Amino acid sequence: MLKLDAIAGFVAVAESRSISAAARRLRLSKSVVSARLADLEQTLGTSLLHRTTRKLSLTEDGAAFLERATRILHEVEAATSELAERRGELVGPLRISAPVTFGRMHLGPALYPLLARHPRLELTLELDDRRVDAAADGYDAVVRHGVLDDSRLVAWHLAPSQRLLVASPDYLARHGTPHDLETLGRHRGIFYLNRGAADWRLQAPDGPVSVQAATALRVNNGDLSRDAAIAGLGIALLPSFIVGDALLAGSLHRIDVGALPAPESLYVASPVGRRASAKLRALVDCLRQAIGDPPYWDAFRRIDAPSS
Structure with missing residues (x-):
């Protein structure tokens, strides 16, 4: 019989191309992830991954199974979330990535009230200045600063940035x-x-x-x-x-030299095709409310403004 945790383990390994990375993502030991993967392959009666000393890659069967397995996990998560939404709750994992400085200065404090209101929400916040691949690295959403130039992402604007x-x-x-x-x-x-x-x-x-x-x-x-x-x-x-x-x-x-960089944006983005879950919508609403319009960190502009 197929086990959901074994399917989740396979999807994590396939997306990260690494058992170690999948174990970190699932917060499990490498041995547990490996055992679940082996159990899944035995149940299915086929190899899902090519294993070498340097890398993992999908077999033909693995590639075919991955598409359905990913859909199954998303459907289970969506069903769980929908039931929780009926009770006004946010339940389950939400994994997001954000730039280090913005996350440390602004994102954490903005999210604490959301977590306090929804104790069954399992937030994983990873701070990294590299441009992570939201889909391949298994993130539900990424917080970014700059210009949205990735057609694989759909974005929600948080605030202007200069x-x-x-x-x-x-x-x-x-x-x-x-x-x-x-x-x-x-x-x-x-x-x-x-x-x-x-x-x-x-x-x-x-x-x-x-x-x-x-x-x-x-x-x-x-x-x-x-x-x-x-x-x-x-x-x-x-x-x-x-x-x-x-x-x-x-x-x-x-310093005013008559020139500045072009205006940019702070935004939340998630992979195209993903359902905008209640958790994601709540995240965006929470951040917009905490940041304000104009953003609270631009309070210095009131001092610069000419008096009337």
Whole structure:
């Protein structure tokens, strides 16, 4: 007889192409996942995976079974959720991925009330700055910052986002405040490591521009970039959701050179074809309510606004 946990184990292994990764995703030991997979293959009377020392791949039977198995799991989860929805509950697993800094600063605190209201909701929140593959990596949804450019995802807008040029008052007192693109290029920059080039890519009135500068620091973390700017190491280009509090407190100042990056968005996305479950809808509603319109981290703009 087919067991649902064995089917879930196979789907996790097939999507991640790794028993170790599947075990982490299911929060089980590798031996348990392997045993369930072997039991499923014995019950079906066929091999579902090719196993080598380097990788796992689907057999022809495995590929055929995976499509139906995935559908079965989604239908069972949907049926369970629908019954819970009738009672006003959110039940079962919800696995989401989010950028590290946004998750640490904003996502966790926003979600705690949702978890308190729905104790049977099993949330897994994984913080990672890499662009994960929501479907292949087994996520129900991903929180992203930037531009939605993946046709395999359907998105719900959370908030507008704008990256800003910022530096500490001490740095600007020592090196002067740039007021145009030419003087900006004479300064020291704090750059995001994965960008590759040591430059700021901005949108000027007459089109996009790239401003190169000497490198003070390259790092792949928004918190460290902000803290380096506060420490007076150089100028950083960071989203307002990372630097809003520092701007409000005065430990960072905005720099206006007549150009900024094109506006971006914060959004929740899930794989195309997935049913928008009550859990996912509740997640989006919870985040929108917590963030507000305009976003609460943009409170510093009220100080910048001219008085009437």
